[in-house]
Amino acid sequence: MKDSSPRIIREAVDKVRLIDTHEHMPQEKERTARDIDLFETILTHYASSDLVSSGMSPEELQEVRDARLPLKGRFDKFKPFWERIQNTGYARAINIAVRDLYSVDGIGEDTYNELALRMKEANKKGIYKWILKERAGIDISILDGFTSLEEVDGEFFAPVMRFDDFVMARERKDVEALGRECRRPIHSFPDLVQALEYKFERASMTVVGIKIALAYMRSLRFDKASEREAEEVFVNIYNQELLKADWTPEGISLWEARPYQDFVVHKLIQLARGKGLPVQIHTGLQEGNENIITNSNPTLLINLFREYKDVKFDLFHGSYPYAGELAALAKNFPNVYIDMCWLHVISPHGARQALAEWLDTVPWNKVFGFGGDYAFAEGAYGHSVIARENIARVLTEKVEEGSFTEGQAVNLSQKLLRDNAHEFFFGKSDNA
DSSP states (O other), X not given: OOTTHHHHHHHHHHHOOEEEEEEOOOOXXXXXXXXXXXXXXXXXXXXXXXXXXHTOOHHHHHHHHOTTSOHHHHHHHXXXXXXXXXXXXXXXXXXXHHHHHHOOOSSSTTTHHHHHHHHHHHOSTTHHIIIIIIISOEEEXXXXXXXXXXXXOTTTXXXXXXXXXXXXXXXXXXXXXXXXXXXXOOOSHHHHHHHHHHHHHHHHTTOSOEEEOXXXXXXXXXXXXXXXXXXXXXXXXXXXXXXXXXXXXXXXXXXXXXXXXXXXXXXXXXXXXXXXXOEEXXXXXXXXXXXXXXXXXXXXXXXXXXXXXXXXXXXXXXXXXXXHHHHHHHHHOTXXXXXXXXXXXXXXXXXXXXXXXXXXXXXXXXXXXXXXXXXXXXXXXXXXXXXXXXXXXXXXXXXXXXXXXXXXXXXHHHIIIIIHHHHHHHSSOOOX
């Protein structure tokens, strides 16, 4: 290998304009409409989970996040636990962001007040252009969690839509809410299916895919259920006794609702197939604490991959810690793709190991190298820095071991960070 190869590869990686496969950010106007708070912002997720894992109580976390309380007292509660998680990818992403964006050396006794002030001063129109486009080099992000399709800012985001409200309906009030949203009463199971089709049809004119995040609530094994079985669950929902005080139904259990849930998931995939839309699925680690990781093993989805051969499935988070299983799935199934969103901050080292393995086992066009997966722009920036470092290191190692030429590594940097995702979501590579 030429002595210049690490530099050439890193320069190539740094030049790529990113297609970010997954974000949760509010629209810029929503962010800038409120007074930004340091801890409420950076502890929206991820780092907060590590703080709890290190020993912070949920009550203490709630106090630290509470912007109504004095900043000094909140920092004092935050400090000992923050010190405990400095080794994690979550903390590293935040430290990178505050250093690079706000010229502050970490969050400490001498810096937190200045950091809080600089974040407030920067929180104005143009902040997304500065952080996302200029600093992170992100051209477009696939956005999950928006509230209105009409309000998605196309300069920064392309939306995907969830239909969890349909899948997880277990009480009469849930069904009634769906009817109001779709502007049509739902009195029968065919009514509900028609409402789902109506919502999907409207969304399909704007979205670039659909998202299934049900591993937080149940297993990813979605069996084949008949319309009759699903309708029986629907009838049971309506037959639940109402509590007269506030007319709140008791609801049915998750287990009782499974045939209905399975039917709706299959229906959604069939609708996506009809529109040629890809399906993003949360696999692997769930955000937060005390989740059931086995619910999100990607091998639970095999029946879907086999049945819906012409639907493209985008499997999130490298399925961490099931990276090997994901490699086998992507190698075996032409319609299964690997998405590294969130992965580089879950475990920077694990992400490098996984990518090195995937580049040995899976066709390169099936790997998406970056998705910030943050609810605040600073987190996406910090994650992008780690992702570029990781991908440059792995590609350099592949050249050093003789697996790739320098030219192949440079070409792959463009494919992993941009072209693969661009073709997947938008139909073709733009060769940017």
